[in-house]
Amino acid sequence: FGLASFFNYTNDYRLAAKIYPAYTEVQKVLLIETSSVSEMGEISDSILKHNTDFYLANSAKSRIAFSSGDVINMMDCKEKAIRYNKYSKSEYIDYLDMLSYSLSLYLESGDYQSAQYCVEKCFEIENEMKNVESATSSLGRKINDQPDMELPEEYVQFLNELRDLNGV
DSSP, X not given: OHHHHHHHHTTOHHHHHHHOTTOHHHHHHHHHHOOOHHHHHHHHHHHHHHOTTOHHHHHHHHHHXXXXXXXXXXXXXXXXXXXHTTTOHHHHHHHHHHHHHXXXXXXXXXXXXXXXXXXXXXXXXXXXXXXXXXXXXXXXXXXXXXXXXXOOHHHHHHHHHHHHHHTO
């Protein structure tokens, strides 16, 4: 571990990860820096072998699944990412974006059952954000770094349109 830490210190992240594959912080850097989908998948898999609750690896896996058209796996991975990083508004918004796109593809192809499932997931995300905000303790509300779980206006409008279409 000492040698891996040394290579991390010298910014040789690949060598540090090779020496100690369970070094999540080093692999996190590699994951952030990669632009290759296959390498992103390999790094995410490696991280998840040792640290199943690491949100960034789960988020990367959701992106990989989404890019390959595997919506169910995308949902599973993104929900894990959110569960392990529940105060990250960007994770929720990213999920809503992927669901919105999936919804439009399902509607175009006439798969209304899958489209309805995406709509339900959108509402679940909205409720989850409200639950996270309301579950924040009074002590948590006293710190300077307050969680921001309010959706931007375009997402509120999108969800309201879904409600109108859904008759909710």
